[in-house]
Amino acid sequence: MADQTAVRLSGVRKSFGAVDAVAGVDLEIRDGEFFSMLGPSGSGKTTVLRMIAGFERPTGGRVELAGRDVTALAPFDRDVNTVFQDYALFPHLTILQNVEYGLRVRKVAKARRRERAREALRSVRLEGFDDRRPAQLSGGQRQRVALARALVNEPRVLLLDEPLGALDLKLREEMQVELKEIQRRAGITFLFVTHDQEEALTMSDRVAVFNRGRVEQVGTPAEVYERPATAFVAAFVGxxxxxxxxxxxxxxxxxxxxxxxxxxxxxxxxxxxxxxxxxxxxxxxxxxxxxxxxxxxxxxxxxxxxxxxxxxxxxxxxxxxxxxxxxxxxx
Amino acid sequence: MSGLAPTTLPGRPASLRRRAAALLHRRPLVRLGLLLSAPMLWLVVAYLGALFAMLLTAFWSTDTFTGEVDRTFTWQNFQDLWTGEVYRTIALRSVAVAAGVTVLCLAIAFPMAFYMAKVARPRWRPYLLIAVLTPLWAAYLVKVYAWRVILADDGLLNWALGPLGARGPGYGLTATVLVLTYLWLPYMILPIYTGLERLPDSLLDASGDLGAGTLRTLRRVVAPMVFPSIAAGSLFTFSLSLGDYITVKIVGGRGQLIGNVVYDNIGAANDLPFAAAVATVPVVVMLVYIAAVRRTGALEEL
Structure with a gap:
């Protein structure tokens, strides 16, 4: 039987010099779940995400993806993709080339990757922008390209690092609904990092509240809101x-x-x-x-x-x- | 209309300085003129003027008996230059040396700049930059003579290589390329370092995240994005090498570059017009080089 756990963290720690950014985190994220990591800046949530992506090596503990220990693997050997906070689109490539990048690296034939990239752009409602450059797009459009570029690889888990942080309120609310829809349609596990409690509550199946490198509470939005486990959660969420x-x-x-x-x-x-x-x-x-x-x-x-x-x-x-x-x- | 307030504010006498400031505020052209008068004067008179004087001189000639400059227009210098086999060889050799220095500088500068901008801890960066810049504070001649000592027959290099059964290149063109590479390396490192520092780390992360290994990320993301910086650095290393004549005199053995021909014609041969004609060669080569770089679109992104 396939493992029902998409991501499992056991005792994950990360120190930068004398500072413990992540001080022992245990988490289980289920397959197909929309899971949010919520916390103030400096609470360790982004560092946890970067350790799952493989950009940071944990100081201690284990990272498992679908039951496989990936703690020591490089980012390009992990079945996850990331939507970055600044989108990290390649400015010298066109929109289509950006979305194709992952497929190209994996040696997918040209005709096939064109087709899949166009389909991914269609799924984020961004058609007819193939030959533009990232600099010619608005923030919201860039965000969609970043999403398409990650989704086109059909990762097991999609990691999103405050992806809506740079958008204005109206657009952010639109994208919240859209992200949720895309997640339901694609059936991919979304692991979402945010400091915005409302965003976490409205979008997630479950939320983990971070504080000072530790998880204070994991639960459904209602559980976290109605029955906060700690004073910190009560004050931070609502x-x-x-x-x-x-x-x-x-x-x-x-x-x-x-x-x-x-x-x-x-x-x-x-x-x-x-x-x-x-x-x-x-x-x-x-x-x-x-x-x-x-x-x-x-x-x-x-x-x-x-x-x-x-x-x-x-x-x-x-x-x-x-x-x-x-x-x-x-x- | 008698209710209008007086034009000067109370407690603020309209001093001469304030009136001048107000005038400048109202007249943008006067402001611009003041800002640019000194640089324009320098650029036009001293900079372009000298270049123009050189071009003009190239069309004059020297009386072989009296050594006087004859200011009548002639193409003779350029004809001699074009038909003289030896000048063509020297010009090609100079371009080859400049190209060699540029390639060598790039090969050394890129990994160094990458380490400084992306690998080293941020608080170490200023010190590494200073380390790169330090050689620029020492006198040119001192550095070249130091290399002469290093490359000498019984010098440091042969002493170090001796136990391995190898020998240094001795004085010659190879030594010239080596020393020029040493001299101009900072001019290649600095622009590449700046370019890499401007390159967001997240782009490197994104490339790896999408499945690319280190080499592919270097080729597909880093190289195209720092290309303008590399082009800028190569403009420095190429032009500086093309104009050099001292290094080759000191460590180049009997090898000659364009600069030596210019120098010898000014000094020993006392033929200033011909020297000016020879000096147009590197200018033309650089113009061609800049045009080539421009075609790649690198200059727009600088």
Whole structure:
């Protein structure tokens, strides 16, 4: 039976001089999974990716691809391809030649590789650009070329190093959906590195949260968001309020004027004064000074309210309420 | 219209300096003129002027009896140059030496530059650069005479090679190529180093990631991308070698290059017009060389 694990890392470490960039990471990434490595810059996620690609040699531990130990293999002997953060397109080659590069290196006949390269460009919706140079394309288009250039080799695992980081917001959101589609269609394991928690949550089947060269938590986006294993995860993935000994997410908190009466079906509540109102279009963020000490943020959908209404709530006395099941503890 | 504010701001007297600055701000042409007057003067008078004087002189002649320069137009110098077998041999030999030096420089400079730009730790790079530049701080003559000592019959090279049963090249054209390579090597290393430093590491990673081994990455990615830098370096090594006449005098044995012919005609033969005619040869060779480099598109990317 084929191994169901696309990538397995056991005790992988990497030191640069006295600095431990990666301080012992164990991970299993399943075949066909969209797996994200999320963390702030310097948390070791990119170094882990580069060790899987073969650009860096681990100081210790093992890297396995589909059950095969590849720790000591060069990048060109591994069945993975990378989409680089700066795209790393060859500026002296045309778009078609860029996409063909991997096939050409592997001695695929010219007619065949032309055909496959064109098909790959079609799959990223980039037709008719064959003879252009990378410098003549926009950021989003270059990103697609980089994707086609990697996918055309039909790797077992595609490694993506913050591939959307250089795009503007609108384009980034479009590419998020598109990447997900491409991954589903190609059936290839995607290993995605990002520092953007929203991106990781929206795109991934599972997420590993990195901090200081270690994995803090691995789980589905919902698990990581709703049940953070550590204080770091709770703070890094989304925002959270610390009220007493527990944490509550801002969107789980209901906000009512104190004299408006009952808290509904909520089983926890606290009172306070609105210190700040931040109107953000679809929702409003209320910063509340709690009577019991500390501050909490509550996020309210602007279902029926408008900016005029919510602004008037500053300095009002309010009651915050939430359900016990939405509370979580962190060690 | 009486409500308009006064034109000078309070507390800021319009000093002469400020007025001049304001004038320059308003008149871009005056600004440009000031910026470029000195360099243009130098370029036109001293630089191109000298070249033009040389070209003009090449069409004059020297009276063999009096040694006076006769300023009447004649093609005679170029005719002598074209028909003289010995001049053609010397010109071809000079081009061959310059080409040899360039190829040798490239063969040594590329691995060195690659090590400096891509392999060595970044904090070592400035020191390696200084090491490459150090020979340029020493006087030319001192370096060439040092090589004369090294290459001498009982010199350092033969002493070192002796136990292996081999001998150095002695004085001659080979020695000239060797010493010129030593002299001009930094001019090849520096542009290639700069070119390689500008080459993003991710391109090398990407090539390996797509299945290419080291040699293929060098051939398909690195070489085409640093070609403009190599072309720039070769312009230096080629032209500097083509114009040299001292090295060949000191370590070249009886070999002669174009530069020696020019020098001998200025000095011993006292035939300045003919020397000028000979001196146009390397100029023409360089123009052809630059045109060839230009055709490859390398100059646009510099």
């Amino acid at each position: 925002t959270s309020n610390r009220i007493g000994d527990v944490h509550v997410r801002p969107e789980k908190i209901r906000l009512d004027l104190l004299d408006a009466g009952g808290a509904g079906e909520a089983d926890r509540s606290a009172t306070g004064t609105v210190a700040e109102v931040v109107y953000a279009g679809p929702h409003t963020r209320f910063v509340v000074d709690l009577d019991g000490g500390g501050r909490a943020v509550a996020l309210q959908q602007n279902l029926q309210t408008s900016s005029m209404d919510v602004m008037r709530l500053r300095d009002e006395r309010v009651r915050l309420s939430w359900r016990a099941e939405h509370e979580f503890l962190t060690p």
